[in-house]
Amino acid sequence: MAxxxxxxxxxxxxxxxxxxxxxxxSAQLLDADLPEYGRTPRVIHGYxxxxxxxxxxxxxxxxxxxxxxxxxxxxxxxxxxxxEEINTYQYQKHIVYCVPFLxxxxxxxxxxxxxxxxxxxxxxxxxxDNFNRVATL
Numbered sequence: 001m002a003x004x005x006x007x008x009x010x011x012x013x014x015x016x017x018x019x020x021x022x023x024x025x026s027a028q029l030l031d032a033d034l035p036e037y038g039r040t041p042r043v044i045h046g047y048x049x050x051x052x053x054x055x056x057x058x059x060x061x062x063x064x065x066x067x068x069x070x071x072x073x074x075x076x077x078x079x080x081x082x083x084e085e086i087n088t089y090q091y092q093k094h095i096v097y098c099v100p101f102l103x104x105x106x107x108x109x110x111x112x113x114x115x116x117x118x119x120x121x122x123x124x125x126x127x128x129d130n131f132n133r134v135a136t137l
Contacts, residue, residue, distance in 0.1 A: 008034060010064030010098040010130060011050045017096060017128055018051065022058050029055050032062075045081035051096070059089045062096040067103045070110075079114070086123060096126040104129040112137055 015032050019025045031041040032051045041052035044061070051062030061082045069075060079095075086093045099107045108127045115125060115137055125137040 006066055006100065006130075007050075007064050010066070010100070011062070013128060013130060013132075014051045014062035014064060014096050014098045017098070017126070017134075018053050018060050018062065021094065021126070022053065022055065022060065024055060024057065025053075026055060029053055044085045047078045047081050049082060054089075054091070056091075058092040058094065059086055060094040060096060061086055062098065064098045065103070065107070067100050070099065070103055070107060083118075083120065083123065093123045094126060095123060096128065098128045098130070101129045101131050101133070104133055104135075108135045108137070 011032060011034055015030065015034070018030065030051065030053045031037065033040050033048065041049045049061045050064045051060070053060040053062075063078065063082070065075065082095055086095060097107055097111065104127060111125045111127060114120070115123070127135045127137070
């Protein structure tokens with residue numbers, strides 16, 4: 001149960017963060033895998049993101065990862081699916097990862113290498129942690 005509560009807290013951190021990076025944020029346009037939202041984001045290539053936001057100017061996909069869910073094939077395939085999906089939009093493109101404090105540097109470096117390797121210049125990646133540390137790549 002503790003990991004589930006941690007995951008929900010990480011998802012809430014993403015929701016709060018999205019409101020700070022979108023110029024005209026509207027909660028009605030946000031789908032989040034949280035009880036208070038009552039709606040789950042739509043499936044993207046077989047995966048359900050924890051958070052999805054889209055308005056006329058921006059598309060954001062958010063994913064919360066606990067320390068035990070960072071290095072596995074599912075997470076890598078999921079990120080590939082989200083990159084493929086977000087690249088179909090003409091809007092500002094953002095992918096937000098929220099992780100526990102101890103996983104922040106690891107995920108930041110992993111995303112940095114991926115972004116460079118795949119030349120993902122049009123996608124803004126944000127790595128945040130549960131102590132409000134932020135890295136934008």
